[in-house]
Every structure is written in structure tokens, then in C-alpha cells.
Amino acid sequence: MQRRLLIAFLAGATLPAYWVLHWIADLRAIKQEFVEKRIVWEKTEHRMRHMGVKGFFGISNLVNLLEKSGYSVSAGKKLRGTSGNDYLFDFVCKQAGSIIVIKGIEAEENVSETDVIELVTVMRETGVSGMLLVASPALSREAHDTAKKFGLEVIETENLNYGVTLPVPSFGKE
């Protein structure tokens, strides 16, 4: 609650600065409308960042259960790898020095082995203790084998958004 209040306060306090940016957009719009006079639909690219928190696991029990198990869970968080690159995860769960990350991935058909190898590389570079890969619709057989070999927990689901009830992964603990 305090964090939300703080963000809300900052949003209100910095509103005039946000309006200054609107000025720039307005000037561009005026230039396009009255000087250039060409109608071009500027496409907004999407990276599906909104799915991470609300749509992705929004109503699943996974995050709640992880929190009840003592993890502090942050949504949409980046971790820095040894190469200096930042990697974005849907959830980063921390408990007593161990970090577990959750990553959602989807493919038109099956998630490929290459995708899994990339994630294994990220997992190693960021030094996390475990990764849960939520794949939609499924992993290919090769991807399955690779994930198993490198200790990735995998959940396959047809729909990443709503109605997904996920089991809490063991992350190697029996």
C-alpha cells in the first residue's frame, strides 16, 4: 500500500513534467497535420509487457503460494548477467539468498530447443538458483530433453492468460 501511495504521489507531483512531453507530441501533431499533411499510421510496437503481471499469472495460485512459502516475489524484474546485459523475467522470487525466476514463453507451434538453450544461458549468466519456464502451447521433444538436462522446471499450458492454475514447482527439491 505504501509503495502504491508513494508512486501515486510521485505521479501527481511530476504531472507537469508529463505534460511537457505532451507539448512535444502536440507540436509534432500540428506539424504533421498542417505542414506535412500526410496521413501515416504510426504503428505502436508491443512487447507483451502487460501480460507478465496481470494476464500471465494474474489469477493463478502460483505467486500466492510462493509468497506463502517465504519467497518475496517481484513482477517484471530485470536481473543483470555477468556480461553486463540485463535480462527481464516475469517474476523474480527471492528467499534467503536464493533467486528463482519465472519466465513465460510462447510459440506458434511448440517452443523450440533453441529457445530453451537461450534461457539456460541466461539462467547461468544471471546466476539464479532455478528457473520455471511456463511454455505455451508446449515444448518440442528436444526442448523437453534439454530443459530436463539443465534443470529447468517446465509447465506447459495452452493459455498463458486466464484460468491457469499452476502447481508450485519443486525446483529440484523432492
Add this chain to the structure above:
Amino acid sequence: MDILVSFVLPFASFLILIVNAYVLFPLISSPLRRRDREQKERKESDLPRISILLPAYREGKTLLRTVNNIKRMNYPNKKLELIIVTEINDPDTSRIAKRAASSAEQQGIVIKHVIVKDTPEPRGKPRALNQAFEHTTGEIVGVLDAEDAIDTELCRKVADAICVEGYDGVQGILDMANDYDGWLNVHFRSEYGYWYRLYLPELNASGYPFPFGGTTNFFRAETLRRIGGWDSYNLTEDFEIGMRFHVSGLLVKMLDAVTREESPTSFRAWLRQRTRWQRGKIQTMRKIARIKGCSIGRKTHMLMSCLVPHVGVINIIGIFLSSYIFVSRQSIPYEYTMLLFPNLLVIFVLAYLHGLGYLEATKDE
């Protein structure tokens, strides 16, 4: 200096006050006017057929997810018709749309794939919507974006509002959920929280022209056909159609159904999107100015509505003027200072509402 004092300051102050008063009026007045429409009983078998238009451009990956969401809505699949519209220069998305359409029959839902034909109209969403609209068979027609995360109860709420309560159009709540991406995204979420959860319901209850959002809006198909669909030459076709709803005296309802979207993750993307939106309002303003056979009152109402999204820009002018007056007040007439003082008060109120918008948008988190 003389010109500033005798012309620019009074004019700017007047504009600032008028626009701000127009913006804030619904928040003050509408609770007195709001009333719920009478509801009639509806049988399950009476559910209307809903056609959902899903324009997708370079959105193959997100498209599948949204199609799955639509199929899983709490609404009989046989009463849903999904029309995916893709552009001819986007073969990847078209391939995915075609695949979704061919596999739909076994699931009971009708999915059509329409590739936009090249016409003299500018390429963009409204042209795609108009061409897709020709293929619809539903009593209700709605627009969703390919990246939307939608409420599973959305279609039931739409059906109730249009077929039971008798509204001509409905608009869902939009939420830019990725506020954790940075300062700009926090503002975007606050802005949407304020706009869709606090402001639009009051604005609608006050009888103001209703500016539809870019997604999660549904219309009675017959009404949409009668008013001529979307304006292919407007960059904010959603906003513009709201103005035509107002001219025709059509009724709109705000739905309590949240669609989660993604705000741009870079300043460049934000600027491009915002430029399009602001330009669309300017285009709409110019179009309204040319309308014939509409009362002056209604026309003014719509022109003022076009200024509402520019309220920030207008207030920035106010801040500069107020600061200037404050610094050099000895040489500026007292009455202008008094005229601009409310501007600062309004900015404070709008900043408060902006923050409140964030709290509203995140209240379930």
C-alpha cells in the same frame, strides 16, 4: 510587452479557465444526474451473436494469445464470430490468422480471416475495421486489439448493456498494466486510471460527447451501419466515432470490464503514439468545424471535447504565464494575476486526480 499584457495574457487566461472548467464540470455535476437504466430479464438462449473485429498488424505472436482468450470467454462460442483483419504486406500475421481460422470450426466458433484490400483510403486501423465490418453477421460488433488481455465476462456484460439495457455502444475500462517499466509507464497507467475509472463514467453521466477508446468498444451493428462505420481518414477513429454518437444522440455505457494493455516501453514509441492521438483530435476538430446542420451548442460541446486531451498542454501554458507573472508581477495588472491564479489550483486538482487514478488502477494489487 504591451501586446503580451493587453492581448496574449487575457486570451490565454480565458482559454485556460474555460477548458479547465469544461474538464472538471462532469466530476462536480454528474453524481446528481446519474441513474441506472431499467433492466429487463434475459434468457440464456436470447444471447445475441457478437462479431469481434481483431485488426492485427505485425502481431502474429500476440494474436494467438488473444484468439485463445476470446475462445475461452464465458460466452457460447457458437454465438461468437471473430474476424481477424491483416494487411497484405504482413504475410507472417496473415499466416497465423489463416491457421486460426481453419482450426476454428471444430471448436464451434466462427473465425474469419480478412486481408485488407488496397483502396485509396490511408492504410491503418479504421480502414481495416471498415472492411472487416462488411463481413460481420452479429447483432453486436466490437473491436479488440491483438495484444489485449480481456475480461472473461466481457461479452456477457456487452450483451446485457446493449440488448437488455438498450445502449447503442459500450466501452470497457482500459488499463496500461506495465507501470513497472518506468516513469512514463507509471504516468500512462495513472492517466488511464483517471480517464477510464474516474472521469469517463462522470463525463458520460453528464451528457458530454463520449470519446471511445481504441479497444474494447462494442456497438449495436445496425447503429454502426447507420452512422457509416469508422472514419478511415482519422487517426483516432475511436474518438471521432464518439463525436458522431453525440450528434446522433446515441447512448453509451461504461462497462465494468477491464482490458489490460501495454503502454509503450520507450520514449520514442510513446511520442509516436501520442502524436497520432493528438493529431487525431486535431483532425476531429477540423471535421466538426465543417459539420452542417448541427446546433452551435452541440458543436461547441464537441469542439471542447477535442480540447480535453490537450488540457495538459494548455495548463503548461498556464504554468509559464503564472511563473512569468509571479516573477514580474509589479508590471502586470492585478486582474490578470487573479485570472491565472485558479490555473494553479486546477493543476493541483488534476495532479491529485492523476495520483488517484493510479491508486484506482492498482487497487486490486
